[in-house]
Amino acid sequence: MKKIKINRWLFVLLMPVFFFACNNKKIQPQVKAALYTCPMPADSFFSDKPGKCPKCGMELIKVNDTVAQANHENAALSKEEVTGYTCPMHPQIHSDTAGTCSICGMQLEKIKSATEPNAVSMEALLKPANEQVVASVPMVHMVDREENIEMEAYGFITYDTRQAGVIAANVAGRIEKLYVSYRFQHIDKGQKIMDIYSPELGTAQQNLLFLLKNDPANTVLINAAKQKLLLLGMGNQQLNQVMRLAKPAFTITVYSNYSGHIHESSSDAKMITASTSAMKDAALVTEELPLKEGMYVQKGQSLFSVFNPTKAWAVINIFAGQAAMVKLGDKVRITPETAPQKDFRAAISYIEPFYRAGSKTLSARVYFDNAALKIPIGSQVKAAIFAGNRTASWLPEEAVLSLGLDKVVFVRSGESFAARKIATGIINKHLIQVLSGLQENEAVAANAQYLVDSESFIKTN
Incomplete structure (x- = not known):
């Protein structure tokens, strides 16, 4: 009995000491463990022990409590569920x-967090890929506005064939005698081209001289003989010289009635009228003409063609999608690639x-x-x-997929995109005109190429 009383007193004495020790432990400052992170900000990995980053393999570095707290707060914010609706x-x-x-x-859609996957019904997933496509791509709307139509085209400079002349x-x-020797040789109006020996011309001159000597009063026959010589190509100066000397000239000189570059005139002549490839071959420029001295020519034969380089036209190639916009009289700014400083303004004169x-x-x-x-x-x-200006409904050119004769856009339909055929018009500045098949409030994929399966065809409604 006495032993039990002693133990009770001992318990009463030790209780204050025990409570004091517990309270003292609570007020001791806590020592926070060191925090380590990856030096690559994109990894955002944290650990309480040194080591290597499991994402990139780099050695972890020690960070202070402020940086760690900020990173933890940002991570917590990114994981929060965003609420509300947006377009x-x-x-x-x-x-x-x-x-x-x-x-x-x-229709507004619920805002989802970045980590939450998009919910797609099984019905949408089971649709054929050539009818509907489940995707998350940017979308655009058709816009009605006025566009200033300015098209770029390319072409080349060539001779104006309206100014071409023929030497026959x-x-x-x-x-x-031949006075010209190579292709594209420049000649002037009135310049000698060749001398032709012609027995027919000599006979006509002798008839005129016989009339002048034996029947000078017969002006009708004399004028007829003169006219025949003029039609045979003899000039007035040559004719007067024959009459003054009373001696026939058995050669006649052929003069040019045009100024410009000379070309051979034949069925197989390589003229520069519709292509510039011939200009790239230097041999064509310096190649000799097929006509030579001593060759015979026929009456009425076309010997040479003359093209005037001061009278030219620019041939502009217009693509099919732009042809509907171009009309006669449209203003054009032409910039030569060989001399950009010589750009000039003109108007479309003819459309082939x-x-x-x-x-x-x-x-x-x-x-x-x-x-x-x-x-x-x-x-x-x-x-x-x-x-000029044109008001129309426009879509970005990338949003329209060309299937040959058909044009297709991918219209958003519920949880997916459905292919739809539309009627299009002109193309201008990477915009394509929509004629029919699409409503203003319908959204389409901004880039139709992203939704095309290369191993299947596209089925449109």
Whole structure:
């Protein structure tokens, strides 16, 4: 009994000591464990022990409590669930309740956190890939506005064939003397081209001299003989000289009635009228002419053609998608690639009513005076065609997929995108005109190429 009392007293004495020790332990400052992180900010990895980053393998570095706390807070914020509704086309529109967008009228969608996957129904996933596509891509709307139509086209400078001339032989005979020797040789109006020996010309001169000597009063026959010589190509100066000397000239000189570059005139002549490839071959420039001294020519034969480089036109190639916008009289700015400082303004003078063989472009001609500009024939040019303003419904060109004759867009339909055929018009500045098949409040994929399966065809409604 006495032993039990002693133990009780001992317990009473030790209780204050025990409580004091416990309270003293609580007020001791806690020592926070060191925090380590990856030196690459993109990894955002933290650990209470040194080591290597499991993402990139770099050695972890020690950070202070302030940085660690900030990083932990940012991580916590990123994991918070975002609430509210927004427009998929206009992210600036926010609402606490469901409804429609005040700008485009689309149904508002619930804002989801970055880590939450998009919910897609099994029905949408089981749709054929060539009918509907489940994807998360940017979207655009069709916009109605007025566009200033300014198209870029390319072409080249060539001779104005309206100014071309032909040098022909009025009599049959032999070429005694040839005064031109190579292609593209420049000649002037009135310059000698060749001397032709012609027995027919000699006979006509002898008839005239016989009339002048034996029947000078017969003016009717004399005038007829003179006219025949003029029709055979003899000039008035030569005719007067024959009458003054009373001696026939058995050669006749052929003069040029045009100024410009000379070309051979034959069925297989390589003229520069529709292509500039010939200009790149230097041999064609210096190649000799096929006509030689001693050759015979026929009466009425076309000997040479003369093209005037001061009278030229620019042939502009217009793509099929732009041809509907171009019309006669549209202003054009032409910039030669060989001399950009010689750009000039003109107007479309003629549009060819056909597509050339092997070409998918329509050609338009721009006539201009090349006397002052002196742009070399065959020069490549860039043209800016101003076709005026046009009000229409436009989509970015990337949003429309071409299937040959058909044009397709991917329209958002609930949880996925459905392919739809539309009618399109002109193309201008990476915008394509929509004629029909799409409503203003319908959203389409901004880039249709992202939604195309390369191993399947696209089925449209």
